[in-house]
Amino acid sequence: MAEALGIASSIIAVVDLSAKVLSLCLQYSREVKNAKDDIDRLHDEVAAFQNTTEKLEALLKEPRGMELKASQQLLSSIEDAHSTLEQLKHRLRPSTHRKAMSRFGARAFKWPFESKDVVGVIQTLERCRGSISLALNIDQIVILQNVDDRTILSQLPAAEGASFDSHAEEHNPTCLPNTREELLKEIDCWIDDPKSKTIFWLNGKAGTGKSTISRTVARSRSKQGDLGASFFFKRGEVDRGNLSKFVSTVARCLAWSTPAVAPYIRSAVNADPAIADKAVREQFEKLVREPLLKATATSLSRPSVFIVVDALDECEKDADIKLILQLFSNLRFAGPLCVRVLVTSRPELPIRLGFSSIGNAHQDLILHKIPLPIIEHDISVFLRHEFANIRNNFNTDAVEELKLPMDWPGEANVGKLTKAAVPLFIFAATLCRFINDRYIGSPDELLQSVLNVAGTGQGSKLDMTYSPVLRQQVLHRSGSERLDIIESFRLIVGTIVTLANPLSMRALALLLDVHVSKVTTRLSALHSVLDIPETLDAPVRLLHLSFRDYLVGLEERELAEFRVEERHTHQILAKHCLRIMRGGLQKNICSLPFPGMRRSSVDFGQLEKRMPSQLQYACMHWAYHQTSGEPKLSDDKDVYGFLTTHFLHWLEAMSLLGRVKECLDTLRLLARWVETLEGSSLSTFVADAERFVQAYFSVAAETPLQIYCCLAFVPRKSVVRRTFENFIPKWISNLPKVEENWDACLLTLEGHSSWVRSVVFSHDSKKVASGSDDETIRIWNAETGECERELKGHSSYISSVVFSHDSKKVASGSDDETIRIWNAETGECERELKGHISNVNSVVFSHDLKKVASSYDDGTIRIWNAETGECGDLVSLHGYAGVLSFTLDGRGIVTDCGTFPLTCSSQSRPGSAMPWQSSHAPMLACTDSTWVTAAGKDLLWLPPECRGGKVAVSGSRVVIGCLSGRVLVLGISMADMEQWMDTTNVHDKRVQQTSECNKKSRNLHLLNLIN
Template sequence: MEAVGSAASIIAVIDLSTKVAALCFQYYSAVKNARSDVERLQGELERLKTTLQGAQRLLESPNGKRLQTSQRLSDGLNGCFSQLSQLRSRLEKKLNPGPACKAMRKFGLRALKWPFESKEIDSIINNLERYRDTLSAGLAVDGTTQLLHVGQTLVLSKLPTASNAAFDSHADEHDARCYPGTRTDLLERITKWAGNPHGEIIFWLNGMAGTGKSTISRTVAQSFADRGLLGASFFFKRGERDRGNAALLFTTIAAQLVAKEPDLAPHVRAAIEDDPSVTSKTLREQFEKLILKPLGNLKGGTDDVKEVVLVIDALDECERDDDIRAIIYLLSQAKAPSSMSLKAFLTSRPELPVRLGFGDIKGKYRDLVLHEIPKPIIEHDIAAFLDFELARIRNDHNSLSPADRQLPPDWPGCDITQALVEMAVPLFIFAATVCRFIRDPAWRDPGGQLAKVLKYQSRTQQSEIDKLDATYRPVLDQLLPDSKAAKRSIVNEFRTVVGPIVLLAEPISIRSLARLLGIAENVVFRRLEPLRSVLNVPASPESPVRILHLSFRDFLVDPEKADELEKYPFWVDEGETHKRLAARCLELLSTEDRLKKDVCGLRLPGTCRSEIDQKTIDTSLPPDVQYACRYWVYHWKESKCLIRDGDLVEHFLNRHLLHWLEVLGLLGWISESISMVDDLLGLLDREGSDKVSAFLSDTRRVIRSHCSVLDIWPLQVYYSAIVFAPTQSVVRKTFEDQFPAWLALPPKLNLDWDACIQTLEGHRRSVYSVAFSHDSKTLASASDDNTVKVWDAATGTCTATLKGHSSSVASVAFSHDSKTLASASDDNTVKVWDAATGTCTATLEGHSRFVNSVAFSHDSKTLASAVGR
């Protein structure tokens, strides 16, 4: 039985129990004095068979292979099989008697005798009950497992996640890990921190660009994953939408935690069902409801707490400074009484927002500065890496080259390796880039490539900028020919192709890039081919091209290089490149049939976005068109070019505004359109922009009035959005010719917009107080439903619901620095909240009656509260 799978074993035991039951029936009709024992045994056999058949159905279900508990019930099945085999043997022996018994039967004498005493039957039944209980327990566990799997799948489908954010994502699978024998002391320190249940919640590894933070993060994440400690990982990356901001950070982490720990699924599911919009709420609400509270609900004693570590890399590449501080603060609050203890390993450059964030949580983190590690240790690690990589380059080259072109066995030699080490310290990115440069198959000349690098040996100083010069200039300078005309052509082509790549809002494929830039694919490939040491150049034109390290972008756009073009001919003018990208986006979208009414051919204006298949959208809107719709405003803003009447922006909006809003609605970006219009309004030229100013201002009113409708039904932009706009609306007048043909009698409307910009809905009872933050970005409302809601003043979106008061909230106020929010309640308390995170930082008690007013001093240091009579 041991060698047989559980499913086959169950079938064998069912078959054997059926045979034993048939034998018992023969005895029942022939042995009257033992019928009670036979009936009891038959009853247990029937119950056992029912249990076994249930196990068989479960294992044969679609999820049967996932039910690992039943696969391990061999002991119970073996026990049943052994007991039943013994029963069968003794019963058959009596039914097949010897010659003497047969002779007695011949004369009609009763020869058949029940072979068991009642006590034996009691023991047999007890054994079978015990085995049946074991099987039943396994079935119960597996039934729960099956339910958990269904719940897990459902939860994962409702959590939006950032693609390629995990350390082991396909997009980054070839990114480096620490070479064996390097970073040993550092990795040991991190391991000890993770294993210390009484240690700090956060380990912050910081270092300047190129010191190897991400390589260490991937190594640490892999190590934790191998040991079952990794809960989730998130690698920020500037220039990639999902990874360049914190919008999907905690939902991605929650999804990974649920995938790792199925027991979390029902708790996360409950949080989503209780608040379906939680995935788009503030970071605080997402963290508390999707991560912290579900972890706290896990059952388990204090003696079996499981350590789980989050790995978050390149936090400094998160776009919003306030988000960075909020993430650090929230992670520091991760201690919760549960069977799972959460810790966080973070890496970043020592940028100001990150330093301020850690300043807020003094005593709750451990830090280590990479570039302050003793130089001999860094030298050893870089030397070990270079020894290994250069030996591999030598061996690969010699295996493919004729004898007269092979490298010497000791190439490049100890002295040259040491020279490279001295050039690199403390930048691991130098060592990695140099090795990719030397190996470059486009040249097939490791010796010659190495010589190009060594030319920069004397120029390498101790500053980070000089080190980056030595890292990237050999890669770029090799592109330059001797001819001035050819040099000018290559530099221009580089700026046309590579300049946009390093400034794109998110990576796009080579094919989409070629279409966006209006150049041939082969031109893009030709310019990217010799840059594989600094760019991830895919073989397929449908795959995105990415920069390998953010420091390459920093090197190219460094404004200090603008005055040294002889030395830095490949310098990229950031403003001009953004301007060119913005113009190309609008030109692409203005091409005939790129944008048009009902671009996906939906026909019915009441079609919900949720009902539209993504393939339909992608077929009608290729990636380059989607990119242009999403980011033309971003590039225009980054170019800092002013907008005037009659320019490209006004021409595009007058022709394609409704088409553009339809596409944003289809892509789920309509809420972002408000901030886009605000950005455009901020770029208006003070002189000569009256028309476009009026148009944009009116566009903002149209979007704010119908934002929620367009988010659900994108085609309503051609119907309710303009039909119900005031008769003097600029947008309505511009697109009156697009009114639906069946609208014979337009509705009676106001002449112009009224004073109400937008109606904010969400409170369940009366609102008693409203306050604006002093930076005018946020609105807070206090309600009789015992909550305070925080709203984005630009979009009208509820960003947080602050809960904690046990009675009506009568008053709310912002501090003058807009960092703190206070609320006064009928529960006789005042609560103080962090405006960025929505966390209650203090509950002020002392009043004996309802508190109905609260206010801050002008220096934001003092708070006053008052009660009514």
Template sequence: LDNKLAIVSGAAFDSYENQHKDECLPGTRTDILNQIKEWATSPYREGIFWLYGIAGTGKSTISRTIAKSFSERRSLGASFFFERGEGDRGNARKLFPTIARQLAITIPSLMPILHQAVYENPDIATKGLREQFDKLLLQPLQRLNRSNISLQTVVIVIDALDECEGDGDIQLILQLLPQIQQAATIRLQVILTSRPDLPRLEFSRMKNDHYKDFILHDIPLEVIEHDISLFFAHQLAEIRIIHGLSTEWPGERDLQRLVALSVPLFIFAATICRIFKERDWDPIDSLSEVLTHQDDRTRLAGTYLPVLDRLLNRQNKSRKEQLVSQFHQVVGAIVMLESPLSTDALSKLLGISRRLIYLRLSPLQSVLRVPDNDITPIRLFHLSFREFLLDPDTRTKTPLGISETEMHNMLARKCLLVCRKLKENICQLPSYGNQRVEVDCQTINDHLPPELQYACRYWAHHLVQCAGLTSIAHEAHLFFQAHFLHWVEAMSLLGYALEIPGILDLIRTAIGGNGSSPISQFFHDAKRFILKNQHIVDQAPLQVYRAGLLFSPQTAIIRTVFADEHFHWISQSPIVNKIWGAELQALEGHSDSVLSVTFSPDGHLLASGSEDRTIHLWDPPTGSIIQTLEGHSDSVNSLSFSPDGHLLASGSNDKTLRIWNPATGQELHVLEGHSDSVLSVTFSLDGHLLASGSRDRTINLWDPATGSIIQTLEGHSDSVNSLSFSPDGHLLASGSNDKTLRIWNLATGEELHILEGHSDSVSSVTFSPDCHLLASGSEDRTVRLWDTTTGVLKQILDSYSSSFNTIVFSPDGRVIATGSVDWVVRLWDLVTGTLQKTIDGHMTMGFVLSAASESVAFSPDGQLLASCSANETIRLWDPMAGESTEILSGDDPQPPVQFMKFSPDGLSLASGSFESSAVCLWNTATGALTHTLDGHSRSVNSVIFSPDSRLLASCSADGTVRLWGLPIGTVQQTLNSRYGSVHSAAFSPDGRLLASCTDNGRACVWDLARSTLYQTFNCHSDSVHSAAFSSDGRLLAVGTDDGRVCICDLATATLYQTVDGHSDWVNSLAFSPDSRLLASWSMDETVCLWALDAGGLSEIWTFEITDDTSEFSQDGLYLHAGLSSLDVEMSFTTSVNRDISIEDEQWIILDGERILWLPVEFRPNRFKINGDRLALGHASGKVSFLQFCI
């Protein structure tokens, strides 16, 4: 569970990392501690206690004390102590998994529920904060049975929230935490501490009854003086014992001076006492130095400068220079690290001895927590020491001050040097298909030690903050040319794959320039490579070398740099594009057709609605799912963000609208009022109205704040498919199946214009940003532009080939993007009225765009275009990409591949579709389409090669079989059955006869030499679907539509046996090489093996299988059926894996192991295997070939 949850082990108050940190002394902080305890134990109190104060006021000490107190009472549910620079304690990535795991220990009945949540969401550790909170905390807590809980109140302590990386994450955490109160089975109270700055805004948005706040630095000074006096009394007593001082030291006067200097900063008092405790220094001298330094310096400088001055005293010039250099190298690195390292890891990162590190740190134990072992990280006692060292003013007072840019430069170079240890398959995984979640943490830590983990994750963080990037950017370029894939693999293993796009963006931005330099081009290509492969890189790290390279464009820089050394496992690669096109990323996550996409107003979220009844919220830069919204009971047709981004509305076939808080995922309102499916929803530009269009022919205007109907607009005579508010907020446009558009006056509800002109349903309407134009897209294959004032038609854009589902204006109003049912997205230039560009991404996938009116959306800045499709994906595009996105007019999409056949010599493959009258012939060695065989007048049902591969027979619904001469592809014969559609055919072993299977229940045997009908066998069924000649040529087996197998004797022209073996039609038949066995496959998803002897057929076994063909191995020992090879001599329960197979349509399996993941556009509709070659037939009509080095 811990591995899948990816918890932070050192985040709890009582963790090993926190064991030496202070707690409140008895008699101190009594008022605030009592207030917290009273708040936590009193019923009906606020759910959150926010304790905030300026740095150094003792917030974390109070947190540890209160956490310990509740722990001793067995009512502490969880604690998480943020700490900047402490790796995963410095960000929120693992906050909720860690809290959930701790809660499950406190509440044992929660553990099985949490196990189930992780089982149902195995990749939950990689999801966004919203989804983690919902799936790991809120839902499990709501499922708790009250009778299984002994505790009434459970406290969660979250300390130093301000030290969490990312302002957006802090705000989101504060938005989510109040929802914990929805767990009605148990009372959960959250104690939260922070500095006051950032969280204050989010708390101001909370309801007052959600939280109670306490300002730590506003406690009366006399109370703080009392507590600090007690602290000094306790600490100074220990110091007198350590150093053998008299009880008179330090004297009442100096003690009061120390107290006065400390108020209100407890950190000041704690640091002074640590200085006095150092055994190598006289506390009497230290006290004098501290008090002396306060005269002309800030309190921080007065505290830390004496510590630094001591290092330099009594050193000659050369020794002093050496010490300064070593201090900068060791201490400078420690204060600049993004995550603390142990002495051992630090020495390996910096390339210096552990002895030198100990030597430099030994005098600094009052400001640094220096462990007495090599494996525990070195930590700062307080961030104020880091802030002091990095303050430019400090460098004017001591040469030991640290330059940030110089330290970043050093650390960036050291990190790159350490990263050169990376190599392919660094963890020695047994298979290139191994999932990341299958690799245990110990294996990763054994092969990626702490210094290498740090270098992988943070080298770029240091690099972009260097002064003068030219030199080090060149080093990074050289490193990537050798180790880019190794680095991606390591980042994936460490669970940081989603950070890679952001890292590459950081580097590209820092490098700057016009993008034409080799360095800039490399990092641009690397970003495209990662976006394309983000999904699989995060799941299966080693696929970066396989799928990542194999399916990248031919001229992609990453492919050209690395392909030669990584393609040894494959002898034939599929044909791929030459260059990167407009597609940036394919987003996978829905389990059914995606109907709607829309960006949030700030562009930080992409929402998608699907037939799977869910709404996904995506992070556009990484393509990761942030949250899944569930609530609708039918397809989600339409989505709309409010102008401020605080609300998301959805419309569904369940006849409801729902309003969500996209920040928390909370369902705010369920709006009921329509009597049929809601097809369109949209917010007005001021956010005060929500409009919905329905299949019930009406438009409802709602108040989104209350969920009540304000007005119903009636006038359309059919379904209302699309709505759009004018930017000025005065008008509403609607498009309907009644072929009209209507423009409504929102103030009066009056119908201003009925726009007629379309000859079919109006699918989509939208106003231009300047409100001058209204665009409408229709199933009549046109886009029409109307004057919004007069209702006059201004312009018509005609696709000629396909109806339009959706239209959107670009943010600047100069371009219209249209989505249509021919699988493509078109960009139109409104200045010229011409088609500017056609993006064919969904065409290559062979799936139509969503039929809904919102299948295409621009991001607010116009830099991204999103489109959704019936193949369960969303695609992100660069609308400004160049020629790679353009396709020739007339390059129409092809129907999907639904059957394929290899020639016996393996040199050719024929493919076809039940939706086409043509057959495609492919060269298997080159993967090229050599011929398109046209001639049939109706669809082709199947193809078969002659035994010598010189003929191809195509069987058609037009009642003919055409024989094509190869390799030229000309028609040699046309055999007309006169019995209706021909389903399939079979050649005799010598190629002289051809059996055809027809719709009227007859099998026709043709003499090919004479082009005459030789024999006809009536199987007494409605239809015959399959046939096969025995290997000796004496028998013909025929499969019928009612599941029977018929055996025909060719010598006597008699039908001598019929057996019932299946419950549905028999699609495929095959004889063994010795003609003693017959295998039949049926649409009932079974394959039967029959013994054939003088007495006829007898069943041996039946095996459940889903493939549509079966064939015997050359030795007759195995029956190849589907993805398995069945041993004909053994029980049907025994099967062995074939050398090559396909799993879940996504993975190619070789000898039982996953070797290659298939991206969406290469996933097969059908596949065929011929020895070591695999043919993938795609929904786009194309066929890809791969040959493996078996």
């Protein structure tokens, strides 16, 4: 900073000197005739020098002047120029003698330099000017690169409010001085110890102060300069309750906080602009792990990065919790990389299971097991601090006789409240906010109400925390007033704790169709439990999730009227969402000037104006509320009426919001909900609407108004087309000829770069696994087509993939002569089975998940222990065979060359075939190259690019791997399937040996169509 101030002051002095020297040169130019060339040359160089230094001065004065690193190093050049200019000024300034002579008419000016002196001065100034110009050029390039970096990194989506220093977290507390000292010291020691575990799990019950501690540590380490990123999960916030923006937020924070990492994150985004849409594991690898490793490899010192992940238990999906822990724990294997991750959460079962799965990669500390005297001391310090603030604030404007005494509330009362609060800091924090709420009473009055509840010793800690707040709502109210207050409380506060995403008071009033004053009045007495902003347009948030838990589970007889009935509240919100959308949605809602306008070009201000927050909320969450309420047939009719009128308007609105994927989720959610209703007319429309969105997903996601043009290409008998045929733009004069019905292709899964040899459905039909010649396995969501995991580890093509019977594991066989067992939820390779020197043809799990069977090119089948990786039975065959299934009891193995018993011996011959209970066998569908066949009957003809690989069937869906690397999911009419089942005695069929048991054969015959 001192050097920066030095360069700034030196530049100012040089600019000032340049101006003085120029003025003197002009005087000499007028008075001296015999040195005009030297004077002009010197004048021009000083003028050029002044121009350059003025630019530098202007840049250094700008807010980003401190970023001009090269220019900040110019002090020596500036000092040289200053010295030269000072000498020039001194020699050019007329002496006192010459001034006196001028009064007698003598010439006062005489050029004081020889030509060679002028050349030397000009060269010095040119050299200084060149150095300055070069530094400016360097700095400008760096600034442009930084702008480019910022532009690229801004493409990474960030979860709003997730960072510890975000506006949403701004007013949340940190630990007071002299509290949590030992705990904070222990965390600091763990961060600074290069030999400590990668993850520190700080766990505790609700209200024990976990978030306050993580916020304190994040702020402290940010000041020290080693905080890489922070992510505070919060259930009910759109992007803070899941992993949709978790990795991209962490990567973005790392790029800003750790300059050495930024270029590598930028390169990853440059290489794949859609990286933030990829599977979480791939995002983490490309945006976090690899950039950290590369930055470490190029650094002279071993950099340390600290990351905070708060309230992990508020992440919605159990599988995502496990995945986060797995990804961070794997960083311990990343060579010299020094990453420390503080994770806080409640000790919920999914969290405990997640930590047990990563073994000893973490150390933990249980907050509610910290010795009570320490907790009691910290809560006591907190209460004294807060009560002093309450007393001082109240006394500032209270009349003299009402002022609180300086010892208020008294040692005895502090002691009582401290003992009542232990071990919950949320109790202490809530009661202090409650006592400080001037809207509902004086501090002393409210203190007494808290002491009355605490003194009874009855009820849970949550009762003692929140019951004073509820009692105060109806204190001294008559019967009718009490009922009105409770009714509005359940409507307004019940809505706040049920919303999928927080809304402002204004949006809340519009959503519930009440006057905004009713909302503000009801919330005015709830500052102790809700984060209520000063403006009507900022979101209202819960201060702590435990308040929601308390209201939903409220059982205390006296306060049971305040209980929030979730299903009833959902039902009310669903009706209001439909009302808001009916009144707000229309075609071209943002008045886009032409049909092909991209969503990215829409002005955000225009979008916010045409689609206010209550309408946005309704569009995104109406189905969540609809399906979470009490199912009634009348609700079905309401939804049917809305969809058959506004489906395309809703899809357009969701496109503008960048939420087309959520449309598919919504329609599938509705489809499952409709199944619970009797006599519903909605299912046909929802199914067809889903096909419509799937078919034109990419169009809808990019160009909102093209949705209406897509109707021209929809099959003639489509329900959506028939319903909205009038919406086809009139300027499409010649409508194309289209099919009568939708074709069989439901999804095209793209991601593999080479032939997909093996595909399989999970046994719950929710996922598809594919193995490719690109040496990877991909796990796909069978409903959305999203790639959820990419599994890497094999060194040659994948010949076979299979799910376990609980759908939680995947086994893969490869030409690299190994089998790998993967966790399907996290993507972790749990076991590698190797030792047999031959290419793997096929793999399969036993029903009890304890064994894996694999067949090889050399005509053998090995049985492996899936838990230990040891090889057990070896079945030797006469030729090529593929493994199809274990028998139900696990004592036999079924191949396309027969069924063979498993014994305790090391080898079994194919002499004694076993009965196979085929009615319980898993579905394996295959192709004779041209047709998918079933018991000798042709079921599905395949085009050339879909031939040669394996095929799998689940219910009415068929999945096929293609030579191009694509995976196709086809839908087959259930009527056709049932007809085929009726004509095929699959229950009585026995697997027959085939003459095609040889290595060259690539045919695979359909053995059982039951999944």
